[in-house]
Amino acid sequence: MKPAPFDYARPADWPAALALLAAGARPVAGGQSLGPMLNLRLALPERVADLRHLPDYAGVSMQGETVRIGAGTTHAAIEDGVVPGRLGEILAGVARRIAYRPVRNRGTIGGSFAHADPAADWVAVLPALPGHAIALGPQGERRIPLAEFVLGVFETALRSDELLRALELPALPAATRFGHWKFCRKPGEFSKATACVLALPGAVPTAVLAALDAAPLVIADASALLADPTAEAARITATLALDDPWRAALARTALRHAAEAVR
Amino acid sequence: MSITLAVNGALATVAAEPRTHLADLLRGELLLTGTHLGCEHGVCGACTVEVDGAPARSCLIHAGACGGASVRTIEGFAEDAVMAALRESFSAEHALQCGYCTPGMLVVARDIVLRLPDADEARVREELAGNLCRCTGYRGIVRAILGVLAARRAAA
Numbered sequence: 364m365k366p367a368p369f370d371y372a373r374p375a376d377w378p379a380a381l382a383l384l385a386a387g388a389r390p391v392a393g394g395q396s397l398g399p400m401l402n403l404r405l406a407l408p409e410r411v412a413d414l415r416h417l418p419d420y421a422g423v424s425m426q427g428e429t430v431r432i433g434a435g436t437t438h439a440a441i442e443d444g445v446v447p448g449r450l451g452e453i454l455a456g457v458a459r460r461i462a463y464r465p466v467r468n469r470g471t472i473g474g475s476f477a478h479a480d481p482a483a484d485w486v487a488v489l490p491a492l493p494g495h496a497i498a499l500g501p502q503g504e505r506r507i508p509l510a511e512f513v514l515g516v517f518e519t520a521l522r523s524d525e526l527l528r529a530l531e532l533p534a535l536p537a538a539t540r541f542g543h544w545k546f547c548r549k550p551g552e553f554s555k556a557t558a559c560v561l562a563l564p565g566a567v568p569t570a571v572l573a574a575l576d577a578a579p580l581v582i583a584d585a586s587a588l589l590a591d592p593t594a595e596a597a598r599i600t601a602t603l604a605l606d607d608p609w610r611a612a613l614a615r616t617a618l619r620h621a622a623e624a625v626r
Numbered sequence: 627m628s629i630t631l632a633v634n635g636a637l638a639t640v641a642a643e644p645r646t647h648l649a650d651l652l653r654g655e656l657l658l659t660g661t662h663l664g665c666e667h668g669v670c671g672a673c674t675v676e677v678d679g680a681p682a683r684s685c686l687i688h689a690g691a692c693g694g695a696s697v698r699t700i701e702g703f704a705e706d707a708v709m710a711a712l713r714e715s716f717s718a719e720h721a722l723q724c725g726y727c728t729p730g731m732l733v734v735a736r737d738i739v740l741r742l743p744d745a746d747e748a749r750v751r752e753e754l755a756g757n758l759c760r761c762t763g764y765r766g767i768v769r770a771i772l773g774v775l776a777a778r779r780a781a782a
């Protein structure tokens with residue numbers, strides 16, 4: 364339960380952080396996923412690069428109609444309403460159900476997305492939203508659509524020489540409707556099945572089904588799911604190769620409940 | 627590496643390997659043994675202390691990240707009025723038996739009382755989900771916190 368030895372570096376700016384990354388350092392943000400992995404010796408980095416002191420790493424800014432959320436913004440800050448408007452309301456509701464408050468006080472939205480645990484809450488919700496992940500590499504910033512960021516279990520579109528710097532999302536109209544449902548036997552434990560549905564006024568609704576031991580399933584057109592949640596949830600779940608009947612039942616239930624919860 | 631941090635209001639400079647976590651630093655280097663360790667992977671809550679004004683798992687913050695931080699352990703709440711009320715209430719409601727979970731419980735309880743003054747029983751239970759107690763069955767703990775919340779609402 365004690366980590367193997369590693370060195371610690373605290374880059375003061377982004378070029379220094381990228382240089383450390385290029386030299387093989389493992390980024391650490393809130394340490395709420397990497398910390399347990401270090402203690403359990405599942406991760407054995409020679410050096411960690413602490414991102415928490417980078418300029419603008421945490422915090423939210425408005426750029427016209429776009430909300431830019433620093434990757435280092437904590438779950439707790441989002442729970443407490445640091446993101447404005449309807450988008451903030453939706454994200455706050457999700458954040459409040461991640462882990463426990465002491466974990467949310469340190470854990471970050473960027474760290475969670477970059478970690479890409481298939482059962483993580485941001486992994487289950489961000490792909491339903493319009494917007495981009497902003498990756499920073501030696502060549503500058505690159506924009507990755509949120510729906511295309513998570514590629515698999517603990518696997519993302521980030522290249523090995525890139526850091527996740529921020530998320531950019533449009534400020535959602537007040538009439539945006541959202542439904543979210545996840546199954547945990549105990550508040551704060553990792554979900555066994557999560558789904559969400561997002562309906563922007565005048566646009567095709569989108570949905571995500573996650574905690575599948577695979578990349579989240581992004582449903583680009585969830586109109587049928589909204590029209591007939593029970594039948595469509597069953598149809599979608601049947602297309603997945605879920606070997607355990609209980610998993611299939613939970614996935615189906617999550618999709619149906621999320622669609623029925625849309626408001 | 628050498629780390630300087632504030633602990634319970636006083637600056638401390640300690641030498642530690644970067645892999646040392648804050649709980650071991652507090653217990654082993656600073657002899658503040660009120661902070662307890664259970665799981666060492668974030669699940670049990672026994673090690674919860676206040677870091678930069680908010681509860682955090684001291685088993686998940688390794689030495690380097692502590693540099694410049696302000697830490698308050700259970701020992702640092704001796705003079706705190708909210709904590710005094712919680713201590714009384716924990717005692718009156720039999721909210722501890724062996725006491726192993728109690729330092730972490732109290733830090734989280736104080737955060738609930740200050741951050742969620744209107745919390746009801748369901749919310750208190752939800753907020754306590756990250757602190758495990760093997761002895762009490764939680765009923766006394768929940769009652770103790772609800773008692774302090776009610777007293778503060780009555781006094782407001």
Ligand SMILES: Cc1cc2nc3c(=O)[nH]c(=O)nc-3n(C[C@H](O)[C@H](O)[C@H](O)COP(=O)(O)OP(=O)(O)OC[C@H]3O[C@@H](n4cnc5c(N)ncnc54)[C@H](O)[C@@H]3O)c2cc1C
Binds near residue numbers: 399474478484526669
């Ligand atoms: C007890 C417990 C329960 C939890 N329950 C839940 C839960 O129910 N739902 C949930 O979603 N999460 C849960 N978590 C995880 C928590 O949300 C973490 O905060 C989150 O997964 C990781 O964020 P972090 O900032 O702590 O990242 P870290 O742990 O610091 O890093 C995680 C990984 O991402 C990499 N990384 C971090 N930042 C960047 C970046 N900017 N660019 C590139 N790579 C980066 C790191 O190298 C590391 O591999 C739980 C954690 C604990 C300890």
Ligand code: FES
Binds near residue numbers: 666672
């Ligand atoms: S010892 Fe830190 S949460 Fe269990």
Ligand code: FES
Binds near residue numbers: 725727758760
């Ligand atoms: S009083 Fe013994 S673990 Fe809580």
